Amino acid sequence: MTDDVVVAGAGMTAWGKWGRNFVEYGVEAAREALADAGVEWTDVQYVAGGETVRNGYAGYVAGSSISQALGWNGAQVSTSYGACASGAQAIDVARNRILAGRCDVALVVGADTTPKGFLAPNAGDRPDDPDWLRFRLLGATNPAYFALMARRRIDVHGAAPEDFAQVKVKNSKHGMANPRARYRKEVTVAEVLDSPVVADPLHLLDICATSDGGAAVVLTSAHKARELGIASPVRVRAVSTVTPSFPNTVIEMPNFATDSSGVVAPPPRTFMDSIAHVAYEEAGIGPEDLSVAEVYDLATALELDWYEHLGLCAVGEAEKLLRNGDTAIGGRIPVNPSGGLACFGEAVPAQAIAQVCEVVWQLRGEAGDRQVEGAKVGITANKGLFGHGSSVLLST
Amino acid sequence: MTDDVVVAGAGMTAWGKWGRNFVEYGVEAAREALADAGVEWTDVQYVAGGETVRNGYAGYVAGSSISQALGWNGAQVSTSYGACASGAQAIDVARNRILAGRCDVALVVGADTTPKGFLAPNAGDRPDDPDWLRFRLLGATNPAYFALMARRRIDVHGAAPEDFAQVKVKNSKHGMANPRARYRKEVTVAEVLDSPVVADPLHLLDICATSDGGAAVVLTSAHKARELGIASPVRVRAVSTVTPSFPNTVIEMPNFATDSSGVVAPPPRTFMDSIAHVAYEEAGIGPEDLSVAEVYDLATALELDWYEHLGLCAVGEAEKLLRNGDTAIGGRIPVNPSGGLACFGEAVPAQAIAQVCEVVWQLRGEAGDRQVEGAKVGITANKGLFGHGSSVLLST
Amino acid sequence: MSKARVPALGAEGWFTEEGGAALVGSRCATCGTVSFPKSTFACPNPRCAGTELIDARLSATGTVWSYTDARYQPPPPFVPTADPYVPFALAAVELDGDGLVVLGQIVDGVTVADLHVGRRVELVVDTLFADDDTEHTIWKWRPIPDDR
């Protein structure tokens, strides 16, 4: 193993809904990250792309498509897919390559153009495909799965729809200070509760939109960063792309059922708990060391789940943490200072990279009016379909 | 960097056209590779999947889908896509993780179920997608692109359709000794030339079919292989997943045009030449050291191109090499002792892994009646859409 | 003329009406692990190499683990049954004794207001949608009266 891998540069488009080709967002983000690192594109030895499955063949090979648009430079390439974890997989792949000593400058990039409305499967009858089947046989959209978790918080932990709305209120406040956010407007609890219910108990304003956007980071060896004159780069301390352990007893999108715990007892840690745990173990860092977290608020209630899965509080205590203001900027452990998905909307293969960009800016002290004072350690966490979760742990 | 990465186990289904779920082929291949390595599935720390874009969402996340079918074991995961290079990308990703010291047992697996006839884009109008456009605007199928290269060999290098047919004759002979091959039947030059022309100058029997199949390898650190009691495992000496350098002056599927060399002169080495070159450079091994090669004979004529791109002979000399019998088993440098795509048909995300399986069996001396005597060094090479090429170099 | 009743495309063999409505999962002959939908070629228990998977009738009753509804019409391949669209409820139900949670629509006329985590429900086979000559059937959950 060589020395540390660091984030030498970060870049990100503004998130929105413009319908441009996804490659364009990828190029814009990549160029910003390269400029930030002070690296020429022609000096990049490896490109790790996050795939988009909604943009034809070019999306399947996003690493290559974006490389071609930047101008073929003879780099080696990969494209990774893991639903919402795609960007973190790409970071992991590039980081390993640097740690292996097989390159010292890598570009990680993801970008998406998303349709309006619910994310839905591609056309055609595909009764072999669980993602097709859940729409056909159940009418179970993504928000339906989010809502099942939200309802558990209410019936089991005593949460109230007002708590969920408060997550949106907090994140919309954060996002007002983020020039890249798509929605930059203060939202009130009443506005959330007055918005139409999409999937009980979740309102339209509880659920994130789908957006267009691109994000990129330039990863280098610590040695290379010194050569580039980067004095104290943000270090990648751990990446987790862990899968569940059998039996996974919490229902996963797009499944019809959980595993059965009838024969094998559930593992000591749930899948969601294991995502950050694996990152903590790799880095020798614990939740008590965190300054800031970016987590996947696909729905407001899921942000509360993450507080517990990250170990920021005990199970059932998330609402208390939120009500105390602990997770707002200025609080004990600010969550989603970027404004989160609430203010961005989701651009699948870019989102996990965008989370890392935000943590990098926070740890560098470059987050402007949304700066978490003295941030030293930050974590990202996300979760997608089919047992994909990921987490990236960064520190100064 | 830790010590070498080795192939501790290899597994592969028989290739065919059964229409089973792709996951099933992946599980079968994985279990064979694990048994071959003497590794329990629950001891696998990392799964690198090769993606299939033709099997719904489960195919996009093949690493995860196959892990789930084997039973969630809490491994970390990735899924890679790079058209025909997908399997090699997955090998590269897993190898780097081991070299980085982040795991010592990884499973690499790819599997596909393919439709009948020409590979074609998914349904729906997608005028932004070059792969959609080439069908709509040109009617340019995959064989059309293969045929452009074949025609060059005839008009520029003096090849004859009989030479292409001889590639099929050679590979069909090789494949007769391969129990996993789909087609195990001797083919004559006359049969090839009498088969209908699909894309002039290529006949139906010049072009590979699409197949169902799965392939897997277990990669470990050399240290771990010793622990497992594997005395002299095959070593992975290099993996190349290189992209072109601008300007790429040979037309790539599915493009409409090449880059222009009007302003920037072409690079010293063509893209196709660079694929193996990068692997040779990494390993410090040259074409003169090779005992065996598995190359992508999507069409017979393309195997001849590969002889030159791998440096087995000078440009324009491939037909001579073939006519001399140098590339048949028993010759100087046998190519496609497995029978190649001619006998297997293509199962996209499995194919590059299957090539590695064959080289492993050859280097172990386990290839039975198709054994290349004394094989010590082997290379694989393949090429897919959008500037994806890959090569894996292995040695005893 | 009454319409043919067939399981909806993709759900063939997933449930039965013989001997009362029930889901049909699989049970591994080696380790006994149950799954739904059926595992068809490999046991989902990672420590079991079993490949003999036997059809297994699952418990037709259970307890609501969580629930929600679909206030807006889901996108295709969902097939709407009424125009304008009528919302339906969904529940994830912990089956009695099988150690797993199964998602399903709730029968018509029952809304989230009638549900709570812990509510007892039973399985029925019902119409998912109909076309000219066929009723496409699916399993649904129905609250058990007097067993809240």
Place this chain on the structure above:
Amino acid sequence: MSKARVPALGAEGWFTEEGGAALVGSRCATCGTVSFPKSTFACPNPRCAGTELIDARLSATGTVWSYTDARYQPPPPFVPTADPYVPFALAAVELDGDGLVVLGQIVDGVTVADLHVGRRVELVVDTLFADDDTEHTIWKWRPIPDDR
């Protein structure tokens, strides 16, 4: 009534008939690199950060780099123009002076037997397929008589 003639879906702005048939690519204002189809937001030269890309009329003549034909009807989204299907030829053509090779169908009536590497061809705008009220047009290559 004559049908409207419009470029086929996806090929809008890819070619012109004004001043004679020609492909329209892009030229980078910074380094002069030409591309086809147009680069719209980034120059394909990796050492150039140019983003100003100007429409550029490409040479309408060139030399066959290679060629083939499609003896079987390609799958959708290809739209056949005759039933039964009639094969067509394809050529990759090195444009005069632009340093790039462009693929295109060969006009009807010309087969691979009429072609060879090095054959001189010129660009025409022709019908790709037609529907009730529209001819969908595309560029094609046509051998230049007396210039073999």
